[in-house]
Amino acid sequence: MGKHHIVESGEHASGIAVKYGYQSFEPIWKAAENADLREVRKNPQVLLAGDDIYIPERKTKKFSVTTGQNHTFHVTRARLELRLRLLTSQGKPAGGLSVMSRVDKVETASDTTGAGDLTIVVSPQSTFATVEITTAEAEGERLPLELVFAIGGLDPIDEVFGAKSRLSNLGYLTSAPDDPFADEELELAVEEFQADHDLTITGALDDATNAKLLEVHGS
DSSP: OOEEEEOOTTOOHHHHHHHTTOSOSHHHHTSGGGHHHHHHOSOTTSOOTTOEEEEOOOOOOOOOOOTTSOOOOOOOOOOEEEEEEOBOTTSOBOTTOEEEEEETTEEEEEEOOTTOEEEEEEOTTOOEEEEEEOSHHHHHTTOOSEEEEETTOOOOTTSHHHHHHHHHHTTSOOSOTTSHHHHHHHHHHHHHHHHHTTOOOOSSOOHHHHHHHHHHHOO
């Protein structure tokens, strides 16, 4: 029989799937019992603590093979990626930066694309990723030399903390989202974002602002 799982802070669909023995979150996410959750959470990798997700009973596949011979079975696993876009202090793509990413104690050297994009392969159980910028150009642009990302730590856009996290990632909010000063800065940060994207300047996180914030942030 299936069971219900109450999402905890930092959890996402891929990590939950592995916890229950699934190679992919698709069978869980597409279960009929999760239809209401899909209506609320458009991105299964961005869940909110307290969400109730139904875990269907796993179906066992059986194969008939000839004894006395070697047989090879292939298991398809979905590739899970953390996708970043690094910008300079002027909001321009930080392309061509040499970076060292660390996930689960594994280090990988790579360069950002011309658009400032960086893709990091992570496992469903990964919780943090660290990106160290190693080129001199980074200092010239006053970018942080080391960035730490909490995988699964992004709340949905319609949550105030989720909106603050996105504004912080985009450079509009200077305080950390959980810093009490962030509440005081929020209205000014929203106004600046609205002005930059030709929105009506209200300082409020209305539907139009949240939609544009989600579009610009990418998730």
